[in-house]
Amino acid sequence: MSSIDVKGQQIEVDEDGFLVDPDVWNQDIVEAFAKLEDVTELTEDHWKVINYLRDYYKQFGIAPMIRKLCKDTGFSLKQIYDMFPSGPAKGACKLAGLPKPTGCV
Amino acid sequence: MKIPLHMAKEKDLQSAGLVAVPEKEQQQALLKGIDEYRHWARSIMVMLETCTKCGACANACHSYLGTGDFNNIPAARADLFRKIYKRYFTWTGKTIGRYIGAEDYDAETLAKWVTYFYQCNECRRCAVYCPFGIDTAEITIAARSIMSAIGVVPRFMTGVAANMIKTGNNMGIPKPATIDCCEFMEDEMREETGLEIKIPVDKPDSDILYIPSSADFFSNVDTMIGVAKFFHAIGANWTIPSTVLEAANFGLLFNNDAMKEQNQRMRDAAKMVGAKLVVQGECGHGWRAAKMYTEGSNGPAPFGIVHILDYAYQHLGKLKFEKLPWRVSLHDPCNYARAGDIIEQPREILKACVTEFVEMTPNRERNFCCGGGSGILMDEMMDIRMQLGKKKAEQVKELLPLDFLATPCSICKAQMPHVMKHYGMEDLKMGGVMDVVGKAIVLA
Amino acid sequence: MLYFVGQVLPYIAGAIFLIGVIYRVAGWLKAPVPFQLTLFPAPTGGAGRVAAVGTELILFKSLYKNDKNLWLWAWVLHVSLAMVIGGHIVGIYFLMNQFTLIGMSSSASQATSAFLGTVSGIALLVALIVLFYRRLANPEVKKLSDPADYIDLLFVLVIALTGNHMRLPGVHVDLPAVKAFMGNLLTFSPTPIPDDPIFIAHFTTVMLFMIYFPFSKMLHFAGFLVNRAMLVEAAPVYPTPAGTPLRSPFAGAKAPVADSGQAKGVQA
Numbered sequence: 001m002s003s004i005d006v007k008g009q010q011i012e013v014d015e016d017g018f019l020v021d022p023d024v025w026n027q028d029i030v031e032a033f034a035k036l037e038d039v040t041e042l043t044e045d046h047w048k049v050i051n052y053l054r055d056y057y058k059q060f061g062i063a064p065m066i067r068k069l070c071k072d073t074g075f076s077l078k079q080i081y082d083m084f085p086s087g088p089a090k091g092a093c094k095l096a097g098l099p100k101p102t103g104c105v
Numbered sequence: 106m107k108i109p110l111h112m113a114k115e116k117d118l119q120s121a122g123l124v125a126v127p128e129k130e131q132q133q134a135l136l137k138g139i140d141e142y143r144h145w146a147r148s149i150m151v152m153l154e155t156c157t158k159c160g161a162c163a164n165a166c167h168s169y170l171g172t173g174d175f176n177n178i179p180a181a182r183a184d185l186f187r188k189i190y191k192r193y194f195t196w197t198g199k200t201i202g203r204y205i206g207a208e209d210y211d212a213e214t215l216a217k218w219v220t221y222f223y224q225c226n227e228c229r230r231c232a233v234y235c236p237f238g239i240d241t242a243e244i245t246i247a248a249r250s251i252m253s254a255i256g257v258v259p260r261f262m263t264g265v266a267a268n269m270i271k272t273g274n275n276m277g278i279p280k281p282a283t284i285d286c287c288e289f290m291e292d293e294m295r296e297e298t299g300l301e302i303k304i305p306v307d308k309p310d311s312d313i314l315y316i317p318s319s320a321d322f323f324s325n326v327d328t329m330i331g332v333a334k335f336f337h338a339i340g341a342n343w344t345i346p347s348t349v350l351e352a353a354n355f356g357l358l359f360n361n362d363a364m365k366e367q368n369q370r371m372r373d374a375a376k377m378v379g380a381k382l383v384v385q386g387e388c389g390h391g392w393r394a395a396k397m398y399t400e401g402s403n404g405p406a407p408f409g410i411v412h413i414l415d416y417a418y419q420h421l422g423k424l425k426f427e428k429l430p431w432r433v434s435l436h437d438p439c440n441y442a443r444a445g446d447i448i449e450q451p452r453e454i455l456k457a458c459v460t461e462f463v464e465m466t467p468n469r470e471r472n473f474c475c476g477g478g479s480g481i482l483m484d485e486m487m488d489i490r491m492q493l494g495k496k497k498a499e500q501v502k503e504l505l506p507l508d509f510l511a512t513p514c515s516i517c518k519a520q521m522p523h524v525m526k527h528y529g530m531e532d533l534k535m536g537g538v539m540d541v542v543g544k545a546i547v548l549a
Numbered sequence: 550m551l552y553f554v555g556q557v558l559p560y561i562a563g564a565i566f567l568i569g570v571i572y573r574v575a576g577w578l579k580a581p582v583p584f585q586l587t588l589f590p591a592p593t594g595g596a597g598r599v600a601a602v603g604t605e606l607i608l609f610k611s612l613y614k615n616d617k618n619l620w621l622w623a624w625v626l627h628v629s630l631a632m633v634i635g636g637h638i639v640g641i642y643f644l645m646n647q648f649t650l651i652g653m654s655s656s657a658s659q660a661t662s663a664f665l666g667t668v669s670g671i672a673l674l675v676a677l678i679v680l681f682y683r684r685l686a687n688p689e690v691k692k693l694s695d696p697a698d699y700i701d702l703l704f705v706l707v708i709a710l711t712g713n714h715m716r717l718p719g720v721h722v723d724l725p726a727v728k729a730f731m732g733n734l735l736t737f738s739p740t741p742i743p744d745d746p747i748f749i750a751h752f753t754t755v756m757l758f759m760i761y762f763p764f765s766k767m768l769h770f771a772g773f774l775v776n777r778a779m780l781v782e783a784a785p786v787y788p789t790p791a792g793t794p795l796r797s798p799f800a801g802a803k804a805p806v807a808d809s810g811q812a813k814g815v816q817a
Binding site: 061065067090103 | 111260261277278293318323324353388482484516519
Binding site: 144146147148149154156164204232234236238365397401405442443445446470 | 692800
């Protein structure tokens, strides 16, 4: 395990840099992750995606289908990649504090 | 030596039902594992004792061709196992070891094993080209299984295994999410076709149990939609099981007991809905596990097992298509062509669905692996994965421009976009064969 | 000493060769094949499987489609070796008159036999030298090779050299004497070895090679068959036909219970 420094606080992340405990998630962590994921500025659109992911995760315990994410937020997959350069599964899920999607992805 | 993988720690192992062996007991445990395995499966002794080190496999292996790393030559990779095997289990190895290439177990042994047995995609191409048919995938499967039993296994594998134990699929999708996904896909199909096309979950008294890849419920939506449209078109009485929403069987890729357990899930699910036929979705190694390993690991099966591409091919005459004006090629997943007898079916399906089908060279059982095979999908392996995908990229480049490249296996679907991007072909569209069926099929 | 070489060593060598090969192959066959390892596209039917392995055995098809240069020399090596071994058996037994059986005159048969023997002997020698050179010249193969890989080639090379020596012009070997000696050996009534230094050298190296054989990778000939048999096995059929025996104890053992909360929930 390693950790990242968020405003002086050590936050535990796994080897892929995802939050170990999704419950410690907060805005400061998102900002710290954003820097690591090459997200230059967190816009309203970013938050729309992040909040959608978190809500879905809270309800179903898993990340939503990528197409559903696009449809429900109104962003195309390309727009999502523009916002989160490492993509919906890695970048967006990491910022939203979800565990890393695993399996054949 | 630095291992390029993130290895499972005690907690990870526990979550996958495995235990760590303390470092000072590892040698003894590894040797015990080898001894049990060689009496358990004939292939190990025969394949280890038959190699004449002719080196013909070097040119056959995309892993060696892509990485240029000597230990990725199939004979050299198998030699990592062979050296230890000879040293401790052959009379000559015990006496005149150095003369026949035997080697003592040392502090590097396990590091070398885990590094190089996780750079073998278990694609079996070496077996096609070896004069003796030595199948390095067999050695890799054995080595990985023996290592995982002593707690030496990448964290990626235990993560998948833990999800499997928890939810019955690699991604960790719980049943409510499965139902939500199915409703979403049904909505999509309704919007597109105006028809009520169902994806039934756990429907009792179903004739057909369809086992999708869990990745179809995250990234490869079009594959599941294509399958649903196909079943709708033939009027099938089918269902998917929430208990085993996973055609993949990572057990085959790291631990034989886990493989047996996953096959048992399929069996239980088929029994639960009363299915006479299990149809496996687009997953390469999972198809191998289901077709080739079900009888051997779980005994006689009371139901049929067929691959969705074979099943769709059998019904091709009953389906109506409006051919897509596309130039399409097919990447043969290793576990279809060499290990699963799905060779001509995807070709015939694609030819029925699109206006132009082109073959890549080489193809069929001589095809090169995508470089992700055997579950080498860890992020930390990305650089190596790109090297493993080099031959594939070269093959595809020769065919451009392509409108679509069919890669009907979830591991290929996960690996290929990275490879194509890495080698400057990021605009290439890819997906399953059933994706194409879904787009070309004309429903009444 | 000659008594030992001619009348004792052959029985030691023969026993070690036979017992050794059987012991090792039996060791392989004792282990079950828990899963079908069919390599596709696979032949169907018994005859198809025999034909597939047979053509592979005779033509080295897999190697041909892989590396034509290696294929050529490996094939020449094995075919000439087969010719030489076959020639030893019939040539000595019939004193080179074996081709009279297909209607040749005795002198024509002798000439044909001598010609084939010489050509095979030289081809074997050349192939061994080329393959030895390849082992050193190809950096990948060189790195793969163990000392035994060179020794194996040299061992056969010495046998081929001493054998070829007997065919040199001006060198005469008393073939009827060799036939009598071999016949007596095989009928377990050994007689002294013909007193010919080159023959004794040749015979002795062959005996040593037979002792060496079961401990070496020379067993690849048996490995070929056992391995190929696994690769051409018929794929499983589902539903499993009634009466199909369990492939191995593994298939009979209960699967480790999938302790899945979700799975239990649905089954309940």
